[in-house]
Amino acid sequence: MNAHFLTRTFFSIAYAFSTDTEKIYTITNWPGAEDRIVPKTPTVIEYEIDSKTSFKWGYEVSPLAERKITNLKLLLDPDQPRPYFIPRDAEAELAKIPKAPVDAISDYMGAIFKHALAEIKSTSLDPSFIDSFEKRFVLTVPAVWSDKAKSMTLEARYKPSKLSRHALTIPYLGRQACRHLPG
Numbered sequence: 001m002n003a004h005f006l007t008r009t010f011f012s013i014a015y016a017f018s019t020d021t022e023k024i025y026t027i028t029n030w031p032g033a034e035d036r037i038v039p040k041t042p043t044v045i046e047y048e049i050d051s052k053t054s055f056k057w058g059y060e061v062s063p064l065a066e067r068k069i070t071n072l073k074l075l076l077d078p079d080q081p082r083p084y085f086i087p088r089d090a091e092a093e094l095a096k097i098p099k100a101p102v103d104a105i106s107d108y109m110g111a112i113f114k115h116a117l118a119e120i121k122s123t124s125l126d127p128s129f130i131d132s133f134e135k136r137f138v139l140t141v142p143a144v145w146s147d148k149a150k151s152m153t154l155e156a157r158y159k160p161s162k163l164s165r166h167a168l169t170i171p172y173l174g175r176q177a178c179r180h181l182p183g
Contacts, residue, residue, distance in 0.1 A: 009042065009070075010042060010043055011042075011108075012027070013112065014027075015116070015120060026039050030059050031057075031060050033058075033059040041057075041112075042058050042059060042070075043108070044061045045061065045072065045108045046061045046069065047069075047097070049067075051098065057108050057112075069096050069097055069104065073145065073149055075093055075101040076148065076149040076152040076156075077146045077152070080146040080148070102152045103156070105152075105156035106155075
């Protein structure tokens with residue numbers, strides 16, 4: 001089971017096994033973070049020049065990169081009010097993306113899901129044991145997000161995983177949802 005916490009600037013993952021739902025683990029090893037142990041990764045993506053499929057994400061992207069795409073969630077609903085410290089030029093950000101914002105977020109979340117499963121397997125004595133578990137993903141987003149941004153985030157999240165659609169808007173409910181989802 002996994003709970004994914006997506007915010008404007010960071011993404012984190014917590015997970016538990018159905019055999020012991022009281023024991024919660026977090027992903028703390030991220031590509032590009034070198035030897036740092038961190039509980040979250042930046043919500044940033046940078047596509048290779050002239051590519052719609054090759055990209056870096058999270059800590060792999062240099063903070064100085066000119067083509068990096070930050071504040072992905074804000075691009076899902078450009079009409080939503082932005083905090084004063086966020087640049088208001090959504091069109092300039094959209095121009096950096098070689099595809100629709102929902103597809104860029106889908107790429108980002110697909111990379112996150114793939115990395116999370118690899119990390120979970122790497123901590124297991126028998127990686128095939130992890131393959132035998134049913135996986136349930138719960139995505140939580142801040143409650144202040146617009147309904148349009150929430151809906152499009154859910155659409156993006158569904159694309160890479162092909163798993164059931166579940167989303168909550170209050171992060172601490174993620175753990176509860178993992179325990180009580182049907183099926």
